[in-house]
Amino acid sequence: MYSRAYKTLVSAPPLIWVALFLLLPYGLMFAHSFWTVQDGVLVHDWNLSNYQKLLTNSLYAEVLFRTMRIAASVMLCSLLLGYPLAYYLSFHSGARKELLYQLVIVPLWVSYLVRGYAWKTILGSEGILNGFLQYFHFTHEPVSFLLYSPFAVVLMLTHIYTPFVFLPIYASLEHIPRPLVEASEDLGASPASTFFRVILPLSMPGLLAGATFAFVLSLGDFLAPLLVGGSSGTMIANIVQTLFGATYDWPLGAAISVSILLITLTLLFLTERLEKRWSFE
Amino acid sequence: MSSAPILQPTSADANAPLLEVRAIAKRFGTRDVLKNISLNIASGELLTLLGESGSGKTTLLRLIAGFEQPTAGEIWMSGERLDVLPPYKRRVNTVFQNYALFPHLHVRDNVAYGLRVQSVPKNEIAGRVDDALKMVKMVEFAGARPSRLSGGQQQRIALARALVNRPQLLLLDEPLSALDASLRKQMQSELKALQREIGITFLFVTHDQEEAMALSDRIALLRDGALEQVASPREIYAHPATAYTAEFIGQTNLLRGEICRSIATCGVLRWPLEEADAPARFSLRPEAIRLCPDGRRQTNEVKFRASVRQQIYGGASELLEVDCGADQLLRVRLPACGPLTGEHDFVFSIADAIRVAD
Amino acid sequence: MSRSTSTRRAPILAIYATVVFAFIYLPIVVLILYSFNRDGVGGFPPSHLTLDWYRQLFTDGPIWDSVLNSLLVASGAVALSLTVGLLAALALDRASFPGKALFRRLVLLPLILPGIITGLSLLMFVVLSGAQLSLFTVFLGHGTALISVATTELFAGLQKSDRAQEEASLDLGATPWQTFWRITLPNLRLALVAAGLLIFTLSMDEIAVTFFLIGRDNTLPLEIWGRLRRGITPEINAVSTLVFAVSVVLIIVWYRIRMRSVGTEAQQLPERP
Numbered sequence: 001m002y003s004r005a006y007k008t009l010v011s012a013p014p015l016i017w018v019a020l021f022l023l024l025p026y027g028l029m030f031a032h033s034f035w036t037v038q039d040g041v042l043v044h045d046w047n048l049s050n051y052q053k054l055l056t057n058s059l060y061a062e063v064l065f066r067t068m069r070i071a072a073s074v075m076l077c078s079l080l081l082g083y084p085l086a087y088y089l090s091f092h093s094g095a096r097k098e099l100l101y102q103l104v105i106v107p108l109w110v111s112y113l114v115r116g117y118a119w120k121t122i123l124g125s126e127g128i129l130n131g132f133l134q135y136f137h138f139t140h141e142p143v144s145f146l147l148y149s150p151f152a153v154v155l156m157l158t159h160i161y162t163p164f165v166f167l168p169i170y171a172s173l174e175h176i177p178r179p180l181v182e183a184s185e186d187l188g189a190s191p192a193s194t195f196f197r198v199i200l201p202l203s204m205p206g207l208l209a210g211a212t213f214a215f216v217l218s219l220g221d222f223l224a225p226l227l228v229g230g231s232s233g234t235m236i237a238n239i240v241q242t243l244f245g246a247t248y249d250w251p252l253g254a255a256i257s258v259s260i261l262l263i264t265l266t267l268l269f270l271t272e273r274l275e276k277r278w279s280f281e
Numbered sequence: 282m283s284s285a286p287i288l289q290p291t292s293a294d295a296n297a298p299l300l301e302v303r304a305i306a307k308r309f310g311t312r313d314v315l316k317n318i319s320l321n322i323a324s325g326e327l328l329t330l331l332g333e334s335g336s337g338k339t340t341l342l343r344l345i346a347g348f349e350q351p352t353a354g355e356i357w358m359s360g361e362r363l364d365v366l367p368p369y370k371r372r373v374n375t376v377f378q379n380y381a382l383f384p385h386l387h388v389r390d391n392v393a394y395g396l397r398v399q400s401v402p403k404n405e406i407a408g409r410v411d412d413a414l415k416m417v418k419m420v421e422f423a424g425a426r427p428s429r430l431s432g433g434q435q436q437r438i439a440l441a442r443a444l445v446n447r448p449q450l451l452l453l454d455e456p457l458s459a460l461d462a463s464l465r466k467q468m469q470s471e472l473k474a475l476q477r478e479i480g481i482t483f484l485f486v487t488h489d490q491e492e493a494m495a496l497s498d499r500i501a502l503l504r505d506g507a508l509e510q511v512a513s514p515r516e517i518y519a520h521p522a523t524a525y526t527a528e529f530i531g532q533t534n535l536l537r538g539e540i541c542r543s544i545a546t547c548g549v550l551r552w553p554l555e556e557a558d559a560p561a562r563f564s565l566r567p568e569a570i571r572l573c574p575d576g577r578r579q580t581n582e583v584k585f586r587a588s589v590r591q592q593i594y595g596g597a598s599e600l601l602e603v604d605c606g607a608d609q610l611l612r613v614r615l616p617a618c619g620p621l622t623g624e625h626d627f628v629f630s631i632a633d634a635i636r637v638a639d
Numbered sequence: 640m641s642r643s644t645s646t647r648r649a650p651i652l653a654i655y656a657t658v659v660f661a662f663i664y665l666p667i668v669v670l671i672l673y674s675f676n677r678d679g680v681g682g683f684p685p686s687h688l689t690l691d692w693y694r695q696l697f698t699d700g701p702i703w704d705s706v707l708n709s710l711l712v713a714s715g716a717v718a719l720s721l722t723v724g725l726l727a728a729l730a731l732d733r734a735s736f737p738g739k740a741l742f743r744r745l746v747l748l749p750l751i752l753p754g755i756i757t758g759l760s761l762l763m764f765v766v767l768s769g770a771q772l773s774l775f776t777v778f779l780g781h782g783t784a785l786i787s788v789a790t791t792e793l794f795a796g797l798q799k800s801d802r803a804q805e806e807a808s809l810d811l812g813a814t815p816w817q818t819f820w821r822i823t824l825p826n827l828r829l830a831l832v833a834a835g836l837l838i839f840t841l842s843m844d845e846i847a848v849t850f851f852l853i854g855r856d857n858t859l860p861l862e863i864w865g866r867l868r869r870g871i872t873p874e875i876n877a878v879s880t881l882v883f884a885v886s887v888v889l890i891i892v893w894y895r896i897r898m899r900s901v902g903t904e905a906q907q908l909p910e911r912p
Contacts, residue, residue, distance in 0.1 A: 002734070007730070014746070014786070025761050025763060085659045092649040104660075107664070114883065115667070162663060163663065216752075260753065268751060347810075348810075381801060381803035385826065443811070
């Protein structure tokens with residue numbers, strides 16, 4: 001029912017905009033990863049030397065491995081916190097459901113930076129947690145390993161991504177028709193087997209979406225390490241940031257970025273396949 | 282737009298058809314939704330497009346309204362080619378299945394919408410909107426939001442909104458299907474009365490054959506994208522052209538048999554018929570069969586003996602299922618007669634066994 | 640919904656949920672509490688209540704300059720991303736063109752990719768084009784990255800809206816242009832407001848993309864970021880508390896709007912077959 005002119009009019013501007021301001025920049029990033037820098041000048045000779053460097057220099061592999069470990073920990077922790085919360089809200093919270101739901105949403109709107117900063121004030125050696133421990137005489141010396149460690153990064157990112165993980169899980173739990181649960185119980189399944197045989201499989205798409213989200217966003221984070229990570233908490237995106245800043249080796253930075261992008265897209269692709277397998281509609 | 286009064290049909294020549302559908306075909310991907318449809322609608326007529334879901338009736342309606350383009354064929358209205366015009370340039374208005382009232386506009390603004398977008402003078406709009414609301418008896422709801430109205434009330438507003446534009450043709454897409462049974466019956470008679478009163482041509486789409494029978498001047502029965510039969514309700518009931526029509530409109534017994542040497546034979550039933558030898562099918566309505574208590578038949582009647590297998594009481598009438606032997610079952614509708622068992626003689630008139638095509 | 644399954648008590652789960660809530664809210668509560676603490680951030684328990692940090696904040700010129708910058712960038716980003724996002728949503732909903740599937744994925748990329756990748760890509764683009772880094776490049780970056788949010792929200796809005804209403808409008812004689820302004824846009828107004836609020840908040844808080852596109856003038860998050868390097872002061876708690884308060888007000892506005900839309904939908908539901 002829409003004329004050709006209408007369709008052209010609505011599709012041309014966003015197509016042009018996206019091509020110019022998204023496709024072209026991402027393309028530039030890709031192109032840079034094949035160039036090199038000599039004496040502080042960008043040289044446009046196409047080669048794979050940056051990727052070679054990534055594969056041969058063990059520093060990058062080490063940091064990338066640590067980054068994956070941190071991202072996986074964040075994913076696991078947010079699932080462990082987010083799933084039971086979503087399950088409780090969806091199935092057992094009764095009349096307070098809507099209120100509790102909104103309570104989960106509110107922190108989503110609170111600045112990432114502000115929340116990270118709050119953790120810094122809590123975990124520091126002069127921080128609130130140490131003050132608390134000493135006030136109640138749990139310790140007499142400040143505990144210094146809390147801040148500036150991979151642990152602090154995982155804690156902060158888990159805090160930030162738990163509500164993000166909660167949302168898709170809650171949505172998929174809410175979509176489960178309640179008669180299915182009753183049918184399972186009617187057929188003699190205990191609450192536990194109802195959960196593992198009916199509810200968990202049917203909430204898989206939400207669980208996968210939340211898990212991917214937490215993993216992917218943690219993978220590319222460079223602010224949490226700067227805020228609370230210290231040198232032992234450095235992640236791959238921090239290296240990119242240094243290469244673009246102080247070191248001024250954009251091509252190598254671009255090559256790492258492209259690697260992060262490829263890992264991310266692969267994961268998203270796999271999740272999409274898995275989600276399709278787990279959706280029964 | 283002309284400002285002809287709403288009570289007069291606007292067509293110039295009463296004899297020429299208002300709308301001509303000429304060899305229309307519509308294909309969605311690889312599916313032929315409409316196959317070579319030709320249909321004329323006379324001015325002032327109420328024609329019903331009847332068919333099962335998927336028969337293409339709504340697609341034909343949307344082609345006439347202009348929401349879809351035909352794959353082949355042409356549509357003409359009042360001597361003007363219609364299918365090349367965009368929907369907003371056609372003097373055709375639609376009452377949508379779920380009414381499609383604009384939720385952000387009050388009832389009055391919903392009705393005024395068509396006039397406003399066509400820049401009808403403000404002072405004229407007010408009067409015409411009032412007239413339209415009066416016509417559907419909804420004046421007191423002018424300031425309400427559509428979401429506050431019941432289904433029946435929304436239906437009336439949808440009607441007023443379409444009619445206020447003084448269309449030459451009003452399309453109604455299953456407008457009563459969302460209403461409950463009693464309200465539906467009431468709206469049917471109101472619609473029919475309104476159509477008589479204002480004389481605008483109605484093209485009505487429904488899947489409900491009773492509704493089609495009750496409302497229509499003519500019924501166009503669609504089957505799998507092709508026209509099965511176009512005729513008045515009485516004609517289509519009394520003389521169905523095909524087995525499909527006979528079964529779709531009302532109840533019937535479909536008899537399968539053959540004509541051989543001027544005798545029609547369908548199982549145990551035989552009667553004289555002056556037609557060429559061929560396999561044949563006949564439609565015999567249940568009410569055409571009567572009890573024959575004295576066992577005597579007229580010359581133009583067929584008599585058979587059958588045992589009652591089942592009896593369903595229906596108030597004024599009874600529906601029997603009888604076995605004429607050799608597992609040939611027939612449905613018989615009798616005036617209420619009390620419980621009936623065992624074997625009885627039945628008769629029907631030869632003229633009531635209508636030969637139908639496959 | 641079955642009453643039996645929705646109200647069944649699960650005490651262990653309830654305790655666990657409470658702990659999770661405590662974890663989520665602990666930093667926020669700490670933040671607010673210490674913005675009123677005379678002896679600064681750290682130490683336990685917080686002692687003397689004071690508004691000094693807020694007083695100091697209100698006379699802090701650079702902070703308010705950065706707030707103004709953030710408001711400018713966010714307003715621009717809302718206008719830009721809603722305009723392009725609305726067209727993109729219409730195109731995805733109604734038009735078919737070569738590369739549509741690719742376009743859909745490309746638009747969404749900034750939403751799912753780490754901010755550093757989008758930020759650096761845009762930085763390279765700006766450098767290539769020879770432009771100076773400034774608030775304008777930040778606005779361009781935010782606006783472009785947040786098209787993803789606008790498109791998602793508005794596309795969902797279009798999918799929910801009743802196509803028959805636009806047909807009814809055309810049927811009643813309105814041109815496509817009139818139909819767009821009188822029916823399509825009003826039907827989308829809730830999605831537009833919701834998307835606008837969301838984009839505004841996200842832009843006010845954005846740091847990963849901004850980090851690479853910023854020129855001489857700071858946005859609020861980058862101003863805070865810069866100060867964090869010099870050590871932590873309760874003044875940052877104070878400004879964060881204010882940002883939090885504004886966010887909460889925005890959330891309440893957003894819920895009001897959503898509840899209203901849910902309300903009208905609920906009223907219409909029984910009429911639909």
